[in-house]
Amino acid sequence: MRLLMKARPLVALLLLITLSGVCRAEITLALNKTFVQRYKDRATMTTNLNVDHYPDDAKPHGIARSGEDGDIHMAGRDSVFKLPLVAEIMNARFAPTAIQRLLDTIPEQAISVTGAWRVWFEHPGNTNHIQGNTFPVSTDSNPDHVAEIHPITKFSGIDVLSTFAEIKSTATPPKIYEAYPAETAFPYYEGLECTIKASNTAIMIASKKSIYNYADFYIELAGAPKEVSDGHLVLANVYESTSDEDEAVNAAPRRMVFVKGTEPANRLLSLPQGGRLHVLGIPRINLAEVYVIAQQNGATEVSVNLPYEMIIAAILP
């Protein structure tokens, strides 16, 4: 008994060692450094997609909350991402021509798809994702993936820019999608963690599953928008509402991505001084920040808060 009492400090140590094992269950994404350099400051990507699977009758999701977001998913293999890829048309009910085109796709015939590229650990599964590796043909429209084209802006030549709008049904009155509020989504995004390291040719990002696909929030610009080849990038603070008494829900200004030709991009350019925009956004990993971290630290693995930015998918009333 006396021995046991004397060993109490060691009990503390054992407790420490036992509990220390709970920290990691991460999936690694390895991206080619050249890919990261090319896309880090771009809003969109154009790729040739072999559509391997889409829902029966190309029926879009219902409209409610969470995954019932009115999108249509298609899984496939592409020529640019070279990862298990899911492409999504937002507000798909309002893109009947594109849906018909999807129904007309022929297996193994690649079609051109343009849209906001997105890397997010929403459906990472249990295996690592290595860009360029071969992977099985998907038998599901939502396979394990971290790479997306979402939202699509052009599908096989069909312009769907008008789908960058509030998500709703075609009924009268329409049913409106309920996105995650800023006070739920942003503290979560801000707290996400990852590790980043680089080899001479690749950048590895390891993180856990991330959620909250669509967020409803207000932005106030922290700087001037910068035009890039396919859109506009701007730093902004995030708020829950239009109230001046609100505190920003983000720790530091976040980069917002606007796709050229969409309603959000047009509204951004006419935003009055100090004005706030009520928007619907989708998070994605900020590859510009990932790149600078990887450049700085090279092969030394660094733990960081997950660098993210928001694709502005719609202006909300």
Next chain:
Amino acid sequence: MAGMFGSTVLDVAIGLVFVYLLLAIICTSANEILSGVTKSRGNLLKEGIRQLLGNQPTSGAKNDPLALFEEFYKHGLITSMMRDNRHPAYLPARTFSTVVVDLLTKDRPGRLDVGDIEAGLKALPEGGVKESLLAVVHNTGRNLGEVQLAIEGWFEDAMDRVTGWYKRKTQIWTVVLAISITLLSNADTVQIARRLWRDPVLRTAVVEEAKIRAQKPRPSVTVEYPNPDDPTNPQITSNEGNTVSPEEQALLGQVLGWQNAMQDTSKRAWLERILGWILTILAICLGAPFWFDLLNKFVNIRSAGKAPDEKPKRPEKPKMAPADKTA
């Protein structure tokens, strides 16, 4: 009594994690300073390139095996990457292949083709580069782009080895620094646990400071945009979580140290001391982010109001200047 016992065990665990975290932060800072002073990444990159190009005389210097290597470093594309004569930490594969192809075909005017590269290689005296690149060219198609890609692949394979060297070197330095820090400060885990167990005042002070630390940012790299009008130019900034505060230093002084440490010189005391040092060295090698995460979990368990996996607390207010209303 059982509750009190459990609480003390948890507080000792928090104290240990806190000490490990501070020591790991000190180790990381020392490693970064060392890496900067020794320019280790740039030096290793140069060594990797020396292994690739270092056994190849040129027609102008037939007896100098380092001739091609030296010409490589005199090329404008490479000198433009040097700052204050410091070797860059990275070299794009594309730049490497462009310089190598240019050196091989410098006497050939006009548009290049694969035949020019092949002729340039054949004109070289016997050497490692000639042998390797002729094999690369013969195993590729007759397309110049493909040959350049193959040369890039040759370089990237070598750079994977350089990355391996760098990683090993960093790991070795981490261990060396962990040993140094542990011995210099007499960071004996067994002794620290014993002090925290026996001294409730010290334990309480450590736990209070640990709670403050848990509220600080995670020790990591932070990215900010120095110019709010340029969202394409993020920069690495230092993070408050990467430094040890004066209060924490003072507390470390109370928990660690050599004062009265050698009173017991029995065999058993020495065994305990060595075990304590080894545990501390291993703990430091796990890195600061690991111990910070664990500290947060323990502090959350202790406060009992918040489960470890509850959603994260609201972030601090923006650090950057508020919106420029005229933007």
